[in-house]
Amino acid sequence: MKKILFVINTMGRAGAERALLGLLRRLEGRPYAVSLYVLLAQGELAGELPPGVRLLNPEYSAQDVLSGRGRRQLVKTVCKAFFRNGGCIRKARGIAGNLANQLKNGRVQPDKLLWRVAADGALRFEEHFDLAVAWMEGGSAYYTADWVRASRKAAFIHVDYGKAGYTKALDQGCWARFDRIFAVSEDCRSAFLQAYPELRSRTGVFQNIVSQEEIRRRSREPGGFSDGYQGLRLLTVGRLAYQKGYDIAIDAMKLLKDAGYRARWYVLGEGNERRRLEKQIARLGLQEDFVLLGAVENPYPYYVQADLYVHAVRFEGQGIAVWEAQTLGCPVIVSDYCGSSGQIEGGVYGVPCELTPTGVAEAIRSLLDDAEKRETLARRAAEKETPQGQEEQLFALLEDPAPLREMAGAAAHG
Template identity: 50%
Template sequence: MKKKILFVINTLGRAGAETALITLLKKLPENEYDISLYVLCGQGELVRELPTYVHLLNRHFCWESVLSKKGKFLLFKTVLIKNFCHGAFFHNLSYLFLNRKNTPLEKLLWRIVSDGSERFDTHFDLAVSYIEGGSAYYVHDHVSAAKKAAFIHVDYVQAGYTRRLDKDCYVDFDRIFAVSNETAGVFAGVYPECQQKLSVFHNLIDTEAIRQKALSPAEKSMHEGIRLLTVGRLTPQKGFDCAVYALKLLLEKQYPVYWYIIGEGSEYGRLTQLARSLHVEDHFIFLGMQTNPYPYFKMADFYIHATRFEGKSIAIQEAQVLGCAIAASDCSGNREQIVSGVDGLLCPFSPEGIANAVEYLIEHPQTAESFGRAAAKKTCHFENDIHMIRDLLYSP
């Protein structure tokens, strides 16, 4: 009989962890596993890319992006409704009170979303929380399974998680999968007792599909000049505010730079206002969410990934597959993906540090080309990591 596996994720928007999950689901043999997926908030455009053999357990699902204006409203409505399901809000009153200080509201609400979500009678051979927060709480508290595993995609400390916030839930999981060595190290520092069941399970990407999609025409044209590209959600973590200041420095040095941003998020309004205040709005260009971002990687001169912190960036992996010359901030996650001076540059996270890295790439075109060639030769696919799921399923 096929082994029953349940994956749980918070949303299914077009972002790194969600994209990696879709690829993982496509890699799991259909003839071996009976695979189900539950999306806590029941929303996200990547639902269209689910393999046909994956059972989506949500009774209702919205295809709207979780980052669009309409999507944010629908997400708020979903969270509000879940407050009143299974007594979730009242059950968590003391939890909310104890964690109210220095904890972002969205992290507090994941506990309510988890407790207010649908419940299922099915017993699974393996239940997997594929991201931090709500999905981890849900798998821990509300899923019946012989084995349970959790993925960690971020720097646990930098992202603002704590043992008290998570109610020590990770202690009870059978296996913890971190997406990079640094992510694993940070997590082990908080949960030292989980060290023996902690493994690195790299994000999976479909390299051939990326290369094929990059050959398609882009929906929007790009200016003549030096074209920079960054892909990511418009959130404080991604450091786009620092990028705006870096762009200002580059333009002051008379470089004809245009910086393109693919992504949506809560910081859009603040970033557009910042770009206007610095008079760089014509050079800091938002492309929004792109169904196929890969032609823009090919059209850009350099890929820039200057973030405050990372787990492991899918966007960097994609840029490497397409042979981009990359500059990235020297932070957790990024420095595990780039060997500075060999297949890209690592730079300080500051306007000056980012601008200097871009200037170096501009002024040393042959070196930049060598970075791109070296990046394209890197092994960015880790299909062999899938064996860890099989090992967990069949271990005593």
């Protein structure tokens, strides 16, 4: 039986993690021995792994990665990684170099500073795999490239590479050590190739796997809004992070309120931007109009009960929450991020918006004012099927001849 290893940064409640669960469920019943290594050994979704998947972490925390306690736990994990496997001086120099580059670019991103530390200080295994899959860019890609023993290696990119803050200097040649590099959309692939045109022949598109049957089943479970609000409900699902553009959404909600619209905007998700967003909400007097509900175990009943789903983000690889909203018949509004054009197909399955407070507000107004259009979009969205058969691209790697990747470097390669 051939062995497949998946590596992911965390298993928190986020889109890429849910997409991995979708793929792992597709592997059930296949003749493969499937293992998972969670680089930072934390996240709630590990409890939802299919029974046949072997979790390699000897110690694991189910703590929410975005809560205060969860972030403190992550700090402890990274500190342990700094001192594990030696090379502390090299790791410190790497952090300093990355910090200098980020300061030069005007935005410090702590995760980009520490992914190398997490990867180089993670557990190492003597076991050899037929296929190793880095499910995320950053730490899991660096770890899989440098420290996993495997005949074939594949990696996934879920973000707009440049806008997310990745650089060749940060990557240190890791992508050349993969046989296949999958982006979750054609736009996402194009963004990656702007930095790595020489790897074009190794790249492909592998859209996120969304189990529509599972989403519909879970949407029928108890849950959803409990505030008794009688107006129109807007919904966004995602981490409270800069990339998600909530500051723009809050300003858009202020414009809607000032224009006399009776609506309430809810956000499901947690993150390090909470305090800043709460201050912005209070400053604009939107405490009853823009509500941060935090992360929830089952978001799907909320989609069913919402009137509109808004996904106005600064950058994204492909919005899994948009697929989820469409599956449950919720009209969607999306900004212009990687993969968004394929999700709404020229306005057939959703409404595009400019990523400004005015642009977002105008798109929302166009649907709040037109119940018939909302119903049409809801019906079309519910009929839209998500991509199928993507996993066959991975299985094909198990049958390919000798690897294409560069074999030079750490002894663990191959």
